[in-house]
Amino acid sequence: MDDKSKIVSKYKKKIELLKRHNKFYFSDDNPEISDSEYDDLKKEIFKLEKQHSFLKKLNLSKIVGAPPTNKFKKIKHLKPMLSLSNAFNKKDMNDFVDKIKNFLNFKDRNIELIAEPKIDGISATLIYQNGLLVKGLSRGDGEIGEDILENLKTIKKIPQKLKGNDIPKILEVRSEIYIGKKDFNNLKISFANPRNAAGGSLRQKNPKETSKIPLKYFAYGFGLIEPMKFKKQSEFLKKISNWGFSINPLSKQIRHLDEIEKQHTYVDTIRSSLDYDIDGLVYKVNDIELQLRLGNTSNSPRWAVAYKFSAEKALTKVKDIIIQVGRTGAITPVAKVDPVTVGGVVVSNATLHNEDEIRRKDIRIGDIIQIQRAGDVIPQVVSVDITKREKSSKKFEFPKKCLCGSPTIKELSKSTQKEDAVRRCVKDYECDYIAKEKLKHIVSKDSLNIDGLGKKVIDKFWDLKLINRPHDIYDLNFNKIKKLEGWGELSINNLKKAIEKSKFIEFERFIFCLGIRHIGQENAKILASFFKSINNFLDLKKNTNRQKVLSSLIELDGIGETQIVSLNNFFSNQTNIEITEKLCQILTIKDFKTKNREGKFSNKTIMFTGGFEKMSRSEAKSIVENNGGKVLGSVSKKLNILVVGNSKPTKKKIDSAKKLNVKILKEIDWYKTLNL
Ligand code: IVH
Numbered sequence: 001m002d003d004k005s006k007i008v009s010k011y012k013k014k015i016e017l018l019k020r021h022n023k024f025y026f027s028d029d030n031p032e033i034s035d036s037e038y039d040d041l042k043k044e045i046f047k048l049e050k051q052h053s054f055l056k057k058l059n060l061s062k063i064v065g066a067p068p069t070n071k072f073k074k075i076k077h078l079k080p081m082l083s084l085s086n087a088f089n090k091k092d093m094n095d096f097v098d099k100i101k102n103f104l105n106f107k108d109r110n111i112e113l114i115a116e117p118k119i120d121g122i123s124a125t126l127i128y129q130n131g132l133l134v135k136g137l138s139r140g141d142g143e144i145g146e147d148i149l150e151n152l153k154t155i156k157k158i159p160q161k162l163k164g165n166d167i168p169k170i171l172e173v174r175s176e177i178y179i180g181k182k183d184f185n186n187l188k189i190s191f192a193n194p195r196n197a198a199g200g201s202l203r204q205k206n207p208k209e210t211s212k213i214p215l216k217y218f219a220y221g222f223g224l225i226e227p228m229k230f231k232k233q234s235e236f237l238k239k240i241s242n243w244g245f246s247i248n249p250l251s252k253q254i255r256h257l258d259e260i261e262k263q264h265t266y267v268d269t270i271r272s273s274l275d276y277d278i279d280g281l282v283y284k285v286n287d288i289e290l291q292l293r294l295g296n297t298s299n300s301p302r303w304a305v306a307y308k309f310s311a312e313k314a315l316t317k318v319k320d321i322i323i324q325v326g327r328t329g330a331i332t333p334v335a336k337v338d339p340v341t342v343g344g345v346v347v348s349n350a351t352l353h354n355e356d357e358i359r360r361k362d363i364r365i366g367d368i369i370q371i372q373r374a375g376d377v378i379p380q381v382v383s384v385d386i387t388k389r390e391k392s393s394k395k396f397e398f399p400k401k402c403l404c405g406s407p408t409i410k411e412l413s414k415s416t417q418k419e420d421a422v423r424r425c426v427k428d429y430e431c432d433y434i435a436k437e438k439l440k441h442i443v444s445k446d447s448l449n450i451d452g453l454g455k456k457v458i459d460k461f462w463d464l465k466l467i468n469r470p471h472d473i474y475d476l477n478f479n480k481i482k483k484l485e486g487w488g489e490l491s492i493n494n495l496k497k498a499i500e501k502s503k504f505i506e507f508e509r510f511i512f513c514l515g516i517r518h519i520g521q522e523n524a525k526i527l528a529s530f531f532k533s534i535n536n537f538l539d540l541k542k543n544t545n546r547q548k549v550l551s552s553l554i555e556l557d558g559i560g561e562t563q564i565v566s567l568n569n570f571f572s573n574q575t576n577i578e579i580t581e582k583l584c585q586i587l588t589i590k591d592f593k594t595k596n597r598e599g600k601f602s603n604k605t606i607m608f609t610g611g612f613e614k615m616s617r618s619e620a621k622s623i624v625e626n627n628g629g630k631v632l633g634s635v636s637k638k639l640n641i642l643v644v645g646n647s648k649p650t651k652k653k654i655d656s657a658k659k660l661n662v663k664i665l666k667e668i669d670w671y672k673t674l675n676l
Contacts, residue, residue, distance in 0.1 A: 004052075004054070007048070007052050007055070008054075008055070008058070010048070011045070011048050011049075011052075011055050011058075012058075014041065014044060014045050014048070015045065017041060018041055018042065018045065021033060021038055021041065032454070032456045033486055033491070037452075037486060037487070037488065037490075037491040039490075040488045040490050040491060071205055072138075072146035072147050072148060072203075072205075073146065073147040074140070074144050074145070074146060074147075075135070075137055075144065075145055075146070075147050076143065076144050076145075077125065077137065077140075077142070077143060077144065077145055077223065078127070078172055078223050078224040079172070079223045079224055080142050080143055081123065081125060081139045081140075081142045081145070081174065081223070082142060082296060082299055082300050082301055083142070083299055083300050084118075084282060084300050084301075084304055084305060084306040085300045085305055085306070086280075086305070086306050086307075086308055087283075087305045087306065087307045087308070088307075088308055088311075090261060092305075092307070093260055093261075093283070093305070093307055096283070096305045097111065097257060099302070100285065100294060100302065100303065102616050102618070103293075103294055103302060103616050103618050103619050104290065104293060104294070104615070104616065104619065105612065105613070105614060105615050105616045105619070110255075110256070110257075111285060111290070112253065112254065112255055112285075112286045112287065113253075113254040113260070113283045113284060113285060113286060114232075114233050114234050114251060114252070114253050114254065114283070114284050114286045115251065115252050115253075115254050115260070115263045115264075115267075115281045115282070115283050116220055116248060116250070116251040116281065116282045116284070117218075117248050117250050117251075117267060117274075117278040117281060117282075118278055118279055118280045118281060118282045118306050118308075119176040119178055119218055119220075119248070119276055119277070119278055120178070120194075120195050120276075120277040120278060120279045121176040121177050121178030121179075121194075121195055121198050121217075121276070121277075122138070122139075122176070122177045122178070122195065122198050122199045122202055123138075123139045123174065123175070123176055123177070124136060124137065124138055124139070124148065124152055124174075124175055124176075124177050124202070124217075125137050125139075125145065125172055125173070125174050125175070125223055126152065126158065126172070126173045126174075126175060126219075127170070127171070127172045127223075127224075128162060128167075128170070128171040128172075128173070129169065129170060130167070130169060131161060131162040131167045131171075132160070132161055132162075133149075133153070133158070133159065133160045133161070134149075135147070135149055136148055136149035136151075136152035136153070136158075137149075138202065138203075141445065142299075148202055148203075150207040151201075151202050151203075151204060151207050151210040152177075152202075153207070154207050154210045154211035154215070155177065155215045155216065155217055157216065157217065157246050158175075158217060158245075159243065159244035159245060162243040162244055163242075163243060163244050164242050164243050164244075166229070166239075167243060168225050168226055168227055168228070168229065169226050169227070170224055170225065170226040171222075171225055172222055172223030172224045172225065173219045173221075173222060173223075173240060173245060174219070174220060174221040174222060174223055175217045175218060175219045175220065175245075176217060176218055176220060177198055177202060177215050177216070177217045178194060178195070178198050178215070178216055178217065178218075178276050178277070179194040179197050179198045179201070179213065179214065179215060179216070180194075180214065180216055180275045180276060181194060181274075181275050181276065181277065182275060183213075183214045184197055187213065193277070193345075194276075194277055195277065197213065198213075198215060201213040201215060202215070216246070216276070217246060218246055218247060218248045219237075219240055219245040219246060219247055220237075220247075220248070220282070221233075222236060230288055231287070231288055231289065232286050232287060232288060233284055233285075233286050233288065233291075234251070234253055234286055236288075237251060250267060253286060254283070260283065260307075263281065264281055264307055264309075267281055268309050268310075271309065278309075279306075279308055279309060280306050280307050280308035280309050281306075281307050282304055282305070282306050282307075283304065283305050283307055284303060284304040285303040285304070290303065291303040293619060294619075295622050295626070311343075311372035311373055311377075312342050312343040312372065312373060313342070313370050313371065313372045313382060314340045314341070314342045314347070314370070314371055314372075315340070315368060315369070315370055315371075315385075316337040316338045316339075316340040316347075316368070316369060316371060317337060317338045317366070317367070317368055317369070318335045318336070318337055318363065318364070318365055318366060318367045318368075318369055319336045319337060319338060319365070320335075320336040320365055321333055321334070321335055321336070321352065321358070321363070321365055321396055322334050322336060323399055323403065325402060325403055325404075325425060325431065325433035325434055325437065326434075326437055327434060327437035327438045327440070327441050327515055328424065328434075328515075328517050329402070329408075329424040329425040329426075329427070329428070329431065329434050330422045330423075330424055331354075331399075331402060331408055331422070331423045331424065331425065332351060332352075332353070332354070332422075333351075333352040333353070333354070333355070333357075333358055333398070334349050334350070334351055334352060335349065335350045335351075335352055335363065335369070335381065336348065336349060337349065337350055337369070337371065340371070342371065342372070342373040342379060343373050345373065347371065347373060347379045349378075349379070350369075350371045350378070350379040350380060350381050351378045351379070351380055351381075352381060353380075353421075354421045354422050354423070355398040355421070355423060356421045357421075358396055358398060359398075361381060361383070361384055362384060362386075362395065363381060363384055363396065364384075364389070364393045364394065364395060364396050365393070365396065366389070366390055366393050367384050367385070367388070367389055367393070368384070368385045368388040368389075369381050369382075369383065369384050369385070370382040370383045370384075370385070398423075402425035402426075402427070402431060402433065403431075403433050404425065404427060404430075404431040404432055404433055404434075406425050406426050406427045406430075406431060407426055408423040408424055408425055408426065409423065409424060409426055410422070410423055410424075411424065414561060414562065414565075428573060428575065428576070429469070429573075429575045429576070429579070430575070435468070435469070436458065436459070436462050438470070438515050439458050439462070439467065439470060439473075440455050440458050441513070441515045442470045442473075442513050442515065443458065443473065446509070446512060446521060447509065447512060447513035447515075448473070448502040448505065448509075448513055449502060450473065450495075450498045450499055450502050451494070451495075451498040452491065452494055452495040452498050453473070453495065453498070453499075460484075461476075461481075464480070464484075466480060466481065469579055469582075470579055470582075470583060471579065471582040471583055471586060473499060473502075474499065474503075474586045476499070478492055478496070481495075502587075503586060503587050503588060504587070504588050504590070505587050505588070505589055505590070506528075506589075506590050506592075507528045507531075507532075507533065507534060507537075507589050507590060507591060507592045508521075508524045508525045508527075508528035508529075508592060509524070510534065510583075510587065510589050511524040511527050511528055511537070512524035514570070514576075514580060516566055516567060516570045517566045517569075517570075518562050518563045518566040519563060519566065519567070522558065523558060523559060523563055526556050526557075526558045526559055527553075527556075527559070528592040529592055529630070530553065530556055531592070532591055532592050533589075533591045533592070534584060534589040534591075538580070538581075538584070540567065540571045541571055541577050541580075541581075546568065546571060547568075550564050550567060550568055551564075553567075554633065554634065555632050555633050555634045555636060555638075556632070556633060557621065557631045557632065557633045598628055599626065599627030599628035599629070600627045600628070600629075600673070600674075601624050601627045601628050601629025602627070602628035602629070603628065603629075604624075604628070604629045604630070604640045604641060605629065605630050605631075605632050605638055605639050605640045605641070606624050606629050606630070606631055606632070606639075606640065606641045606642075606643060607631065607632045607633070607634070607635060607639055607641070607642050607643070607653070607657075608620055608621070608631070608642075608643050608645065609642065609643075609644055609645065609649040609650045609653045609654065610644055610645030610646060610647050610648050610649030610650070610667075611645045611646075611647035611648060612645040612646070612647070612667055612670070613645075613646065613647075613667065614671065614676060620643070620670075623674065635653050635656045635657050635660065635662065636660070637660055639657065639660070639662050640662065640663060641662065641663045641664075641665055642654065642657040642662050642663070642664050642665070643664075643665045643667075643670045644664060644665065644666055644667065645667050645670075646666075646667045
């Protein structure tokens with residue numbers, strides 16, 4: 001090969017590689033390399049083109065598309081950008097309404113909702129000061145967004161100066177950015193769907209690139225508004241429309257609950273005629289004061305739900321049924337299917353949930369099945385077409401062993417005494433498959449949050465024996481990594497930086513990252529607020545102390561028998577203890593700090609007995625927590641106040657509170673404390 005062909009071949013290889021990563025990133029939304037590695041690859045391509053002008057004539061770099069970038073300034077949101085919980089059918093919607101009514105103790109009172117199309121785009125928040133657009137952020141992780149103001153400014157219909165009167169000093173408008181379906185079809189660059197194209201365009205470092213793609217938007221909500229004058233979501237939408245924002249014309253007030261289905265069906269039927277993708281309707285409580293009362297759970301508001309349209313379906317063939325092992329040892333069967341496009345995404349796997357599900361649906365290798373994909377949920381099997389089944393087909397025998405060769409068991413549920421549907425490997429870290437999944441959990445966003453150590457990188461490092469236990473992350477052999485394909489100096493430096501950064505960690509995050517079964521983010525927070533510091537938590541290591549400490553956890557609202565048994569199991573295992581200790585040596589674990597807990601009940605512990613007329617127990621609890629207090633589940637010396645509701649309070653609790661000299665508040669005094 002002459003020099004020129006060598007260069008062309010090198011260049012083409014890099015282009016091919018880039019195409020592959022474009023697909024992972026833009027089409028599959030599942031990048032295999034970090035943003036910086038991606039940028040490096042692009043830079044190498046451009047460098048080659050610059051050095052050898054003949055390469056440009058090949059006209060290949062057009063496919064380069066939109067580089068993701070981590071170079072935007074990170075800015076903390078004024079108020080977190082939450083996500084929505086989903087509803088898929090009438091029953092889910094009834095549950096949503098019932099939960100709201102229970103929380104507010106509304107019984108027969110009606111609740112007015114507003115139904116808005118859920119635009120399938122990219123969310124952004126726009127901040128106006130005295131009517132002037134001053135900030136524009138992407139959602140980011142919900143807490144911290146990226147400064148994409150200049151890119152947002154290229155969207156003509158986003159007002160940079162508001163018109164009209166009554167404009168608040170600070171106005172934060174949340175919007176969904178999208179590309180029209182027609183515009184999408186005219187695009188030269190290939191993206192799997194309009195949503196990915198909008199995302200790619202918004203993440204362009206150069207706003208000029210963004211302006212080449214015709215972005216549009218709909219404003220749907222608010223973040224911070226000062227002074228806040230709105231009483232209803234419908235009123236907010238009308239007002240911002242007057243100030244110059246685009247709002248969706250299909251929003252509709254729902255005064256009666258039977259209109260929920262009607263509106264849903266109606267919009268579903270006209271859905272295909274709209275010039276933008278929607279994947280459902282968002283139903284929101286219209287009254288903003290009620291929204292505030294309802295508040296949020298950790299990730300989503302209680303006052304809104306995304307009612308998704310029926311999932312898109314497709315037919316395909318089961319090529320194989322394999323099993324996967326999760327970090328808690330759960331064995332999940334997965335159908336490998338002939339690749340098929342469902343809702344714009346190529347699907348080649350579908351979850352089969354568990355052994356019972358396979359038996360119930362009698363799913364077999366070779367079967368023609370209907371699969372569906374709803375939102376970002378893993379594709380599922382809807383039905384099997386038995387008429388297409390070959391005579392020789394055999395029932396699927398569910399493997400009784402884990403991939404590591406160990407036996408599996410189905411646990412007995414403590415409360416129902418029934419066998420669990422899920423089979424689990426009996427091992428823990430000793431099962432390589434579990435150990436690998438635990439590593440993936442520990443580096444993930446909500447745990448150590450190490451950018452550049454994604455799932456695929458963990459798989460690779462595991463196979464190359466670069467990593468085996470969590471603490472190995474802090475002892476990686478970068479000389480070996482340097483030699484691997486796809487790892488340049490820049491990406492290695494970025495990984496090193498991300499690893500260094502992860503050494504400083506909040507206590508609650510650390511508890512979560514240990515991957516203790518039944519200890520999710522919420523429970524980790526509860527435990528952190530109880531133990532306060534890692535040293536107290538590590539007392540659980542000691543056999544002598546453990547039972548005593550564990551039994552005191554029962555007083556924590558949210559922690560029950562299941563969590564206590566699980567903590568006991570975790571700390572009875574020597575490997576877990578060793579790993580926890582090693583991590584503690586490496587990491588600096590910050591003590592638990594109560595956040596935003598200034599308020600009426602700062603440093604106070606409160607317990608409720610009996611029901612209240614004006615609010616539910618959940619609302620009472622959330623009021624206490626939002627005002628700095630802690631709700632306890634049992635009467636003890638630690639309790640400061642027992643609030644006694646008029647409806648069926650427990651006499652025993654009142655008596656023990658009296659004995660311990662705990663302050664007792666009657667329902668009426670409770671309302672007075674809250675100025676109700
Ligand atoms: S309300 C607290 N309304 O859906 C969250 N969201 O899954 C309130 N979205 O991040 C969101 N259309 O990007 C709301 N009419 C609409 C929406 C909408 C699209 C997106 C938004 C949000 C995501 C939540």
